[in-house]
Amino acid sequence: MARVRFIGPEAVTVPELGGRAVEPDEVVEVPDERFEGYVCQPSNWEAIEEPREQRDEAGPQALSKAAPAKKNAAAAPQKED
Numbered sequence: 001m002a003r004v005r006f007i008g009p010e011a012v013t014v015p016e017l018g019g020r021a022v023e024p025d026e027v028v029e030v031p032d033e034r035f036e037g038y039v040c041q042p043s044n045w046e047a048i049e050e051p052r053e054q055r056d057e058a059g060p061q062a063l064s065k066a067a068p069a070k071k072n073a074a075a076a077p078q079k080e081d
Helices: 032-039 052-058
Strands: 002-006 012-014 020-022 027-030 045-049
Touching: 002 032, 027 032, 032 045
Parallel strands: none
Antiparallel strands: 002 027, 002 045, 012 020
């Protein structure tokens, strides 16, 4: 299970977590397949621990070995006939 922290201003009821109240600054476990549904709301949720499969794929060196982004040339302007 993944873990997220609720950073909203007041407690909320989360039906997906059995209808329980989640307090501000509380860390909760969420199903791995629903992790993105929480962290895509950065004003309310903060990632604490990613789903197991994402951690395994990335590995500890993932960020340091990432290739730089490829630069694409701009499209040539169109010529008038």
